[in-house]
Amino acid sequence: MTVAIITDSAADLAKDMTHTYGIEVIPLRVYEEETEYTDGGTLQPEQLLQRMREGAVYKTSLPAYEATYAAFASCAEKGAPCVYLAFSSELSGTYQSSLLVKEDVLEQYPDFELHIVDTKCASLGQGLVVLEAAKLAANGASAGEIAERAAVTARQMEHIFTVADLQYLVRGGRISKVAGFVGGLLNIKPVLHVEDGKLVPLEKLRGRKKVLQRILELVEERGTNIAAQTIGISHGDDLESAEELRHMLAERFGCQTFVIHTIGAAVGAHAGPGTLALFFLNERK
Template sequence: MSVKILADSACDLSAEDLKKYGIEMLPLTVQLDGKDYQDGVSISSKQVYDAMREGKSPKTAQVSPHLFKEAFEKHAKAGNQVLYLAFSSELSGTYQGAKLMEQEVKEAYPDFKLHVLDTKCASLGYGLVVIRAAELAQTGAGMDEILEVSKHFYEHMEHIFTVDDLEYLYRGGRVSKTAAFVGTLLKIKPLLHMEDGKLIPLEKIRGSKKVYKRMIEVMSKRGTDFENQVVGISHGDALETAEQIADMVRAKWNVKDIKINMIGSTIGAHAGPGTISIFFLNESPK
């Protein structure tokens, strides 16, 4: 019996990715101009970034419990095994909502093989975990193997990123108004990473060129075995910059592959246009 892989829209995988790897996506909610939209379904990342450039402040909400219940019940009735890999519980209540629905659905279908895991990852770092799980599922791997490899990936996935404008992090409550103002005035670029699923400031660097160079330096220090892994680069509607970063990575390492995707509406609503992120493993992939 094949394993079905579910993820939410914070994994920042494209429609093409979802189709290619047979991944079922559950959308988070984006609130803009008083209306609710399904991330990646009824609103695009580009629409959200354009709205932010116009001074609007979109909000986000977790995947609705109803969507989880509907998806889980569908697979329970079909007799499928399901692995739902969730967006970091430190950044959203989506994982907790899924756990509640897991309990409810399993009471009605006690034989249903369902696993709900908190990846503690975000954006394409999360997406790379999901893709690896889906690749294994497509080759007919069993649940135990997929769980083991997925855990290795999300426990060793590095997230290194910077934002173009601190104002967006201020709106999301990540920095103070003073820090945002001074940072913008002095062209300060924050370098951040993820630690146990939380966003943690790493350094403050003056100027975009210096921060991108520093990202590669951090990658060199933390990463390993790049020849055997896919590196992820996600961007807030800044494809040209993402491709420049990819060229910097290729110039330094003979990486297996580089995947470039746009940051979706959910994370983009908080990070803003111009955000650049790099994702890679700090241990050899399984």
Template sequence: MTVKIITDSCCDLPPELAAELGLEVLSLLVINEEREYRDQLDITPKDVYDGMREGKIYKTAQVPPHVFEESFERIAREGQSAIYLGFSSELSATFQSARMAKNSVLEKYPELDVELIDTKAASGGFGMIVYETAKKANEGASMEKVLETANFYIENIDHIFTVDDIEYLYRGGRVSKTNAVLGGMLNIKPVLEVKEGKLGPVDKVRGRQKALRRILELMEERSVDKDLSNRKVFIYHGDDPEAAERMREMIAEKFGVNDFYISFVGSVIGAHTGPGTISVFYSKRNLV
């Protein structure tokens, strides 16, 4: 029996790709004023970015515990084995909700076979972990082999990104008002990463093109064997396909990469990073 992969919408895999991979995707919530939207079901990244450009402010919330309970109960009733790959516990309470839900369902269904994995990742980095793990599961691999694949990518996926407008980081509490104002005046573009599940700064440069070049430098520095030519690279953007294409061309030229997946930074992450975000995700070493 194929191991079922459950994940949440912060993996930012588009619904059509999630369906192709056979994923069950549980939605976090996006909130504007008093209205709640289920990520990927009631609201799209494009909706969020357009709203932010109009001055709307979005908040986000974890997957509700009852959603996990319904999913896990279904797995138990069907006698399946499953793995839940979750959004970083350092960035959301979603993973804790999954743990609480599993404990609750075990009381009713002690035979429940669901492994919970904290990916310590977000957006396309999280998405790449889910993508590679689901491919292994769909090959009919054992639970042990599927978990090995997940853990390899959790340990090796690199997340590097830059935002176009530092004001959105200020709104999310990531930078001070002073830094936001000065950053805007001086055209400062922060380069950031997700490391050990936490969001943190790497560098700051002046200008968009320098930020993209800095991402290339970091990829070269961090790749274990310095050869990225045979790896897949995910490029995610905040409704800026032109910049994503420019990033793709730069990576292809520098590293000889020809396997890319380009998509949106999703509604939940995008609500905090804003339009114009460019992010790159890749494995620092090859799976052996």
């Protein structure tokens, strides 16, 4: 039986893509005051980002226990081996929670084969790992082979991004207040990356043009065989900037295959409007 691929909504994959590849997505939860939403379900990213521009404050939480249990148990009932590719454990309790759910599911279905991978990735960095896993599953790879390959790909995934206002990340506890202090001053734009699953500021630049040029330099420094890769670009309701970055990458490196999508509500609640993120592989890692 084909291996089932499950992820969570932090992977920021478009619904038509998850449908095409048969990927099940467990939604994280997003809160506006006392109102609970599901990422990509009862709350769409465009709604969240617009409300954030108007001053709304959001918090996020890991997926509901019942949702994760139902996803795992459904595969167990069918006798389908499964690989779950989780949001970075350094940014969410989603991975740890899934391990507890796995224990409960195995009590009822002791022969169920379930591999859980902490991707240490986020947004389309996680999404690209999930897509590769789904393609391996479609080609008949075993659950163990898929989990092993996904772990390698996740370690090699580079996340380079900039945000319009660091205060969103500071407020959500994702980076320190010191790093966030200069976010809105004098048109200073931060460039950040992910290091062992954590968000880490790299440098501060003045002006959007310099940020985009620096992102290209980082691709050249870190990327391997860039032209042959599938490149991920996610954005905070700023498709124009995402398309500009796509064009720059195609022109400079010859990249042809891209996955471009808005950040989801769970990621967007922390990154905020105007986020622009790039994902590619560094095989030297």
